Amino acid sequence: MKIDVITIFPEMLDGFLRASMMKRAAEKGAIDLCAINLRTFTTDKHQTTDDRPFGGGPGMVMKPEPIFAAVESVRTPESRVILMCPQGRVFHQAIARELTAEKHLIFICGHYEGVDERVREALVTDELSIGDYVLTNGVLPAAVVIDSVVRLLPGVLGGEGAAEQESFSEATLEYPQYTRPSEFRGMAVPEILLNGNHAEIARWRAEQSRQRTEERRPDLL
Numbered sequence: 073m074k075i076d077v078i079t080i081f082p083e084m085l086d087g088f089l090r091a092s093m094m095k096r097a098a099e100k101g102a103i104d105l106c107a108i109n110l111r112t113f114t115t116d117k118h119q120t121t122d123d124r125p126f127g128g129g130p131g132m133v134m135k136p137e138p139i140f141a142a143v144e145s146v147r148t149p150e151s152r153v154i155l156m157c158p159q160g161r162v163f164h165q166a167i168a169r170e171l172t173a174e175k176h177l178i179f180i181c182g183h184y185e186g187v188d189e190r191v192r193e194a195l196v197t198d199e200l201s202i203g204d205y206v207l208t209n210g211v212l213p214a215a216v217v218i219d220s221v222v223r224l225l226p227g228v229l230g231g232e233g234a235a236e237q238e239s240f241s242e243a244t245l246e247y248p249q250y251t252r253p254s255e256f257r258g259m260a261v262p263e264i265l266l267n268g269n270h271a272e273i274a275r276w277r278a279e280q281s282r283q284r285t286e287e288r289r290p291d292l293l
């Protein structure tokens with residue numbers, strides 16, 4: 073999968089790209105991720121990417137020309153062009169799964185008061201939000217979407233195990249997990265996990281998942 077991220081803050085992606093899963097995915101050839109500096113596509117001396125809104129009002133609006141030029145420099149007929157912004161469809165696991173089928177994702181990372189509406193009208197195929205809060209720019213939201221998609225790609229997390237467990241982990245919350253020591257500061261690991269009865273353990277875990285989901289996320293049930 074080819075992934076292009078268009079932003080005026082490409083350096084925000086440096087650590088993310090060097091970190092373990094993304095680095096391995098790139099080394100294995102599962103992804104080819106490029107940070108594209110939007111300023112490269114300006115034509116004026118000051119490399120202007122934003123301007124005052126027509127009609128007045130506070131804040132600045134991202135200009136259409138550099139965004140169109142940047143997208144058109146990488147776009148193919150098969151590309152999904154995704155605008156990260158608070159007005160988008162709220163991202164969730166099923167969208168991540170759907171995006172794993174794509175050959176090419178282009179992320180436009182907005183900032184300021186927003187993006188010239190003609191970008192939405194003529195360039196963007198999808199608008200995504202990662203939740204109801206406002207950030208200063210769309211780079212972290214793009215990284216969130218990319219992380220969730222890339223970990224689902226074949227071979228990236230090592231085997232089918234991750235993908236297999238997905239449908240389960242989407243439907244209910246995780247059961248409690250423990251590791252050694254079996255007693256720590258007076259807190260014991262539930263006896264049932266220590267007795268080696270795998271059928272009983274599976275039943276206990278399923279019940280814990282259900283209870284936890286009912287208490288914390290009844291909307292998932």
Ligand code: JF5
Binds near residue numbers: 181187203208209
């Ligand atoms: C952004 C204009 C984009 O703040 C966000 C965001 C929050 N949830 N999902 C995305 O994106 C940055 C800010 C202002 C466009």
